[in-house]
Amino acid sequence: MTTQNTPPRLTGFILEDQTELTLQDVCRACAAQVDLVIELVQEGVLTPSGSAPAQWRFTGVHMHRATVALRLQRDLGVNLAGAALALELMDEMDELRAQLHRMTGT
Template structure:
Protein backbone atom coordinates (compact mmCIF):
# COMPACT_ATOMS: atom_id res chain seq x y z
CA UNK A 1 0.00 0.00 0.00
CA UNK A 2 1.37 3.42 -0.97
CA UNK A 3 1.22 6.09 1.76
CA UNK A 4 -0.76 9.24 1.02
CA UNK A 5 1.33 12.35 1.40
CA UNK A 6 0.09 15.87 1.05
CA UNK A 7 2.63 18.30 -0.27
CA UNK A 8 2.17 21.75 1.14
CA UNK A 9 3.77 24.62 -0.70
CA UNK A 10 5.16 27.35 1.47
CA UNK A 11 5.89 30.66 -0.11
CA UNK A 12 7.52 33.64 1.48
CA UNK A 13 9.43 36.76 0.84
CA UNK A 14 12.91 37.44 2.14
CA UNK A 15 13.12 41.05 3.17
CA UNK A 16 16.53 42.61 3.36
CA UNK A 17 17.83 46.00 4.14
CA UNK A 18 17.35 47.05 0.50
CA UNK A 19 13.66 46.10 0.45
CA UNK A 20 11.34 49.09 0.56
CA UNK A 21 8.04 48.89 2.42
CA UNK A 22 5.41 51.57 2.69
CA UNK A 23 3.66 52.28 5.98
CA UNK A 24 0.70 50.18 4.82
CA UNK A 25 3.05 47.32 3.82
CA UNK A 26 4.74 47.39 7.21
CA UNK A 27 1.39 47.43 9.01
CA UNK A 28 0.28 44.35 7.07
CA UNK A 29 3.58 42.54 7.62
CA UNK A 30 3.43 43.19 11.38
CA UNK A 31 -0.35 42.85 11.76
CA UNK A 32 -0.31 46.27 13.41
CA UNK A 33 -2.46 49.36 13.21
CA UNK A 34 -0.99 52.48 11.62
CA UNK A 35 -1.04 54.41 14.90
CA UNK A 36 1.14 51.76 16.55
CA UNK A 37 3.80 52.03 13.83
CA UNK A 38 3.63 55.83 14.06
CA UNK A 39 4.25 55.52 17.82
CA UNK A 40 7.29 53.31 17.14
CA UNK A 41 8.64 56.00 14.81
CA UNK A 42 7.91 58.75 17.35
CA UNK A 43 9.72 56.77 20.06
CA UNK A 44 12.75 56.32 17.78
CA UNK A 45 12.39 52.55 17.46
CA UNK A 46 11.98 52.93 13.70
CA UNK A 47 13.64 55.58 11.54
CA UNK A 48 12.02 55.47 8.10
CA UNK A 49 13.09 57.47 5.08
CA UNK A 50 10.67 60.27 4.23
CA UNK A 51 9.33 63.23 6.16
CA UNK A 52 5.63 62.37 6.38
CA UNK A 53 3.85 59.05 7.09
CA UNK A 54 2.55 58.97 3.51
CA UNK A 55 6.15 59.20 2.26
CA UNK A 56 7.76 56.83 4.75
CA UNK A 57 9.79 53.91 3.42
CA UNK A 58 10.85 51.07 5.68
CA UNK A 59 13.28 48.19 5.19
CA UNK A 60 13.22 44.55 6.20
CA UNK A 61 15.36 45.54 9.20
CA UNK A 62 12.64 47.99 10.26
CA UNK A 63 10.07 45.22 9.94
CA UNK A 64 12.11 42.94 12.22
CA UNK A 65 12.54 45.72 14.80
CA UNK A 66 8.84 46.52 14.71
CA UNK A 67 7.92 42.87 15.21
CA UNK A 68 10.26 42.54 18.19
CA UNK A 69 8.92 45.74 19.77
CA UNK A 70 5.32 44.67 19.23
CA UNK A 71 6.00 41.21 20.68
CA UNK A 72 7.66 42.75 23.74
CA UNK A 73 4.59 44.89 24.26
CA UNK A 74 2.05 42.17 23.59
CA UNK A 75 3.72 39.11 25.16
CA UNK A 76 5.54 40.71 28.09
CA UNK A 77 3.50 43.85 28.69
CA UNK A 78 6.54 46.08 28.15
CA UNK A 79 5.63 49.70 27.49
CA UNK A 80 6.86 51.47 24.37
CA UNK A 81 9.80 53.16 26.09
CA UNK A 82 10.84 49.80 27.57
CA UNK A 83 10.61 48.13 24.16
CA UNK A 84 12.77 50.90 22.67
CA UNK A 85 15.36 50.41 25.44
CA UNK A 86 15.34 46.62 24.95
CA UNK A 87 15.96 47.04 21.22
CA UNK A 88 18.78 49.48 21.88
CA UNK A 89 20.40 46.97 24.26
CA UNK A 90 19.97 44.15 21.74
CA UNK A 91 21.67 46.32 19.10
CA UNK A 92 24.55 47.00 21.49
CA UNK A 93 24.85 43.28 22.24
CA UNK A 94 25.06 42.53 18.50
CA UNK A 95 27.78 45.16 18.09
CA UNK A 96 29.80 43.74 20.99
CA UNK A 97 29.45 40.21 19.65
CA UNK A 98 30.70 41.33 16.23
CA UNK A 99 33.69 43.08 17.84
CA UNK A 100 34.49 39.99 19.89
CA UNK A 101 34.22 37.82 16.79
CA UNK A 102 36.69 40.08 14.93
CA UNK A 103 39.11 40.13 17.88
CA UNK A 104 39.11 36.37 18.36
CA UNK A 105 39.25 35.63 14.65
CA UNK A 106 36.43 33.18 15.03
Protein backbone atom coordinates in the same frame (compact mmCIF):
# COMPACT_ATOMS: atom_id res chain seq x y z
CA MET B 1 0.51 1.12 1.93
CA THR B 2 2.39 3.86 3.78
CA THR B 3 1.68 7.52 3.52
CA GLN B 4 4.15 10.27 4.07
CA ASN B 5 3.19 13.34 6.00
CA THR B 6 4.57 16.23 4.05
CA PRO B 7 4.97 19.49 5.89
CA PRO B 8 3.13 22.41 4.35
CA ARG B 9 5.16 24.41 1.88
CA LEU B 10 6.09 27.82 3.22
CA THR B 11 6.40 30.74 0.87
CA GLY B 12 7.70 34.20 1.48
CA PHE B 13 10.34 36.67 0.47
CA ILE B 14 13.53 38.00 2.00
CA LEU B 15 13.48 41.57 3.21
CA GLU B 16 16.78 43.36 2.94
CA ASP B 17 18.13 46.78 3.75
CA GLN B 18 17.36 47.87 0.20
CA THR B 19 13.70 46.80 0.32
CA GLU B 20 11.39 49.80 0.46
CA LEU B 21 8.13 49.28 2.29
CA THR B 22 5.38 51.81 2.85
CA LEU B 23 3.64 52.44 6.15
CA GLN B 24 0.71 50.36 4.89
CA ASP B 25 3.06 47.48 3.96
CA VAL B 26 4.51 47.44 7.48
CA CYS B 27 1.04 47.58 9.05
CA ARG B 28 -0.15 44.64 6.95
CA ALA B 29 2.96 42.56 7.58
CA CYS B 30 2.90 43.18 11.33
CA ALA B 31 -0.90 43.06 11.66
CA ALA B 32 -0.68 46.43 13.40
CA GLN B 33 -2.76 49.59 13.21
CA VAL B 34 -1.22 52.68 11.60
CA ASP B 35 -1.28 54.54 14.94
CA LEU B 36 0.85 51.84 16.57
CA VAL B 37 3.50 51.93 13.84
CA ILE B 38 3.56 55.73 14.08
CA GLU B 39 4.17 55.35 17.84
CA LEU B 40 7.08 53.00 17.06
CA VAL B 41 8.59 55.77 14.93
CA GLN B 42 7.96 58.38 17.63
CA GLU B 43 9.67 56.17 20.24
CA GLY B 44 12.69 55.76 17.97
CA VAL B 45 12.15 52.02 17.43
CA LEU B 46 11.84 52.66 13.69
CA THR B 47 13.59 55.40 11.72
CA PRO B 48 12.09 55.40 8.23
CA SER B 49 13.27 57.66 5.45
CA GLY B 50 10.82 60.38 4.42
CA SER B 51 9.43 63.39 6.21
CA ALA B 52 5.80 62.39 6.78
CA PRO B 53 3.92 59.10 7.23
CA ALA B 54 2.70 59.11 3.62
CA GLN B 55 6.31 59.39 2.40
CA TRP B 56 7.93 57.05 4.94
CA ARG B 57 9.89 54.13 3.54
CA PHE B 58 10.95 51.21 5.69
CA THR B 59 13.50 48.44 5.14
CA GLY B 60 13.59 44.78 6.07
CA VAL B 61 15.56 45.75 9.18
CA HIS B 62 12.72 48.05 10.22
CA MET B 63 10.26 45.21 9.67
CA HIS B 64 12.28 42.94 11.96
CA ARG B 65 12.52 45.64 14.64
CA ALA B 66 8.78 46.32 14.46
CA THR B 67 8.03 42.61 14.78
CA VAL B 68 10.27 42.25 17.84
CA ALA B 69 8.90 45.40 19.49
CA LEU B 70 5.31 44.33 18.93
CA ARG B 71 6.06 40.84 20.25
CA LEU B 72 7.64 42.32 23.40
CA GLN B 73 4.57 44.45 23.88
CA ARG B 74 2.07 41.67 23.22
CA ASP B 75 3.78 38.73 24.94
CA LEU B 76 5.53 40.44 27.85
CA GLY B 77 3.45 43.58 28.35
CA VAL B 78 6.45 45.84 27.70
CA ASN B 79 5.47 49.40 26.78
CA LEU B 80 6.89 50.94 23.61
CA ALA B 81 9.59 52.89 25.47
CA GLY B 82 10.68 49.64 27.10
CA ALA B 83 10.66 47.87 23.75
CA ALA B 84 12.83 50.65 22.30
CA LEU B 85 15.31 50.22 25.15
CA ALA B 86 15.33 46.43 24.76
CA LEU B 87 16.02 46.74 21.03
CA GLU B 88 18.83 49.22 21.68
CA LEU B 89 20.41 46.81 24.16
CA MET B 90 20.04 43.92 21.69
CA ASP B 91 21.74 46.03 19.01
CA GLU B 92 24.62 46.77 21.39
CA MET B 93 24.97 43.08 22.22
CA ASP B 94 25.09 42.22 18.50
CA GLU B 95 27.78 44.85 17.93
CA LEU B 96 29.84 43.59 20.87
CA ARG B 97 29.55 40.02 19.60
CA ALA B 98 30.71 41.15 16.15
CA GLN B 99 33.67 42.98 17.67
CA LEU B 100 34.61 39.91 19.71
CA HIS B 101 34.32 37.75 16.61
CA ARG B 102 36.62 40.09 14.66
CA MET B 103 39.15 40.17 17.52
CA THR B 104 39.25 36.42 18.08
CA GLY B 105 38.78 35.36 14.48
CA THR B 106 36.23 32.71 15.41
